[in-house]
Amino acid sequence: MTGTVVKGIGGFYFVHDGNETVMGKARGNLKRNKELIYVGDIVDFDIDENDKDGECVINRVIERRNFLTRPPVSNLDMLAVVFSLKQPEVNYPVIDKLIAGCEFSGIEPVICISKTDLASEEEVSTALDLYREIYPAVCINGISGEGCDKLSDIIRGKRVALAGPSGVGKSTITNLLHHADEVYEVRAETGNISEKTGRGRHTTRHVEIFPLNDGTMLYDTPGFTSLDMPQLDVKQVRDLFPEFRKYQAECRYADCMHLNEPDCAVKDALASGLISRSRYGSYIIMTEEVKKWQR
Numbered sequence: 492m493t494g495t496v497v498k499g500i501g502g503f504y505f506v507h508d509g510n511e512t513v514m515g516k517a518r519g520n521l522k523r524n525k526e527l528i529y530v531g532d533i534v535d536f537d538i539d540e541n542d543k544d545g546e547c548v549i550n551r552v553i554e555r556r557n558f559l560t561r562p563p564v565s566n567l568d569m570l571a572v573v574f575s576l577k578q579p580e581v582n583y584p585v586i587d588k589l590i591a592g593c594e595f596s597g598i599e600p601v602i603c604i605s606k607t608d609l610a611s612e613e614e615v616s617t618a619l620d621l622y623r624e625i626y627p628a629v630c631i632n633g634i635s636g637e638g639c640d641k642l643s644d645i646i647r648g649k650r651v652a653l654a655g656p657s658g659v660g661k662s663t664i665t666n667l668l669h670h671a672d673e674v675y676e677v678r679a680e681t682g683n684i685s686e687k688t689g690r691g692r693h694t695t696r697h698v699e700i701f702p703l704n705d706g707t708m709l710y711d712t713p714g715f716t717s718l719d720m721p722q723l724d725v726k727q728v729r730d731l732f733p734e735f736r737k738y739q740a741e742c743r744y745a746d747c748m749h750l751n752e753p754d755c756a757v758k759d760a761l762a763s764g765l766i767s768r769s770r771y772g773s774y775i776i777m778t779e780e781v782k783k784w785q786r
């Protein structure tokens with residue numbers, strides 16, 4: 492049989508076959524080869540009711556379509572990049588790195604601006620304007636649930652992970668999205684942000700997939716505070732910014748990096764406000780980060 496690994500804790504895996512979830516372990520050869528099993532992996536497994544280690548045993552991992560290491564997940568169609576403007580305050584370079592990681596892995600990003608009740612309408616629309624022409628983007632109020640319908644429409648039937656800093660409301664959104672799905676009793680725990688650590692009290696520690704009734708596989712993931720860039724060269728970094736592409740042809744140099752070259756159409760677009768300072772600023776930070784390794 493095949494199923495999706497929806498959770499893994501201490502060597503035990505929970506495998507969902509489309510109807511139900513069974514728990515078990517990996518076969519010895521997988522363990523010996525130190526093969527990693529990611530949440531999101533599609534695995535071949537056998538049911539073994541009499542096994543002391545659970546109801547199933549995983550034979551092998553079917554080749555992954557894609558994977559991310561932070562958060563550690565595989566086989567995604569989409570990644571919802573979740574961030575709030577306040578509590579915690581947004582750090583755009585971190586958000587843009589996560590988006591760039593999606594571009595690099597061939598996963599479609601959807602932008603979710605969360606906790607909209609904590610920011611002014613103007614602040615929310617300014618943030619939305621940074622992304623809405625580049626990616627699908629939604630605003631979500633986790634208290635009223637406003638915006639969840641729009642997100643549901645975008646992700647329906649897909650494998651989608653909620654990723655972003657700790658405390659932005661990923662588990663809250665997870666709960667809202669399967670509120671109607673009473674079949675599943677498991678709920679992602681959410682918690683208040685502790686004043687001391689700035690992390691949620693019920694901060695998510697493991698990736699877990701919540702299969703929704705409409706076929707969506709929703710991955711809740713632990714938050715993070717920073718991200719490392721994948722080992723790329725500067726040209727690859729440039730190509731992770733889709734909004735640069737339509738100007739590239741008008742740059743004087745075909746291989747323009749849009750940094751210090753003369754007659755750069757991207758810098759012209761930046762000057763006239765067609766490319767945002769925030770996104771361009773993130774680009775500069777990322778190019779500097781990858782240049783460090785090349786020295």
Ligand SMILES: Nc1nc2c(ncn2[C@@H]2O[C@H](COP(=O)(O)OP(=O)(O)OP(=O)(O)O)[C@@H](O)[C@H]2O)c(=O)[nH]1
Pocket residue numbers: 605606607608609631632633634655656657658659660661662663664680681682683684690691693694695696712713714715
């Ligand atoms: N005011 C406000 N609070 C919210 C909203 N969404 C979530 N919260 C609260 O913010 C805190 C953190 O929410 P979580 O859903 O646990 O955040 P998370 O992104 O899952 O955090 P990690 O698991 O640590 O990555 C909880 O106290 C939630 O009740 C919202 O839209 N508005």
Ligand SMILES: [Mg+2]
Pocket residue numbers: 661662663680681693694695711712713714
């Ligand atoms: Mg959480």
Ligand SMILES: [Zn+2]
Pocket residue numbers: 739742743747748749750752754755756757758
């Ligand atoms: Zn240029």
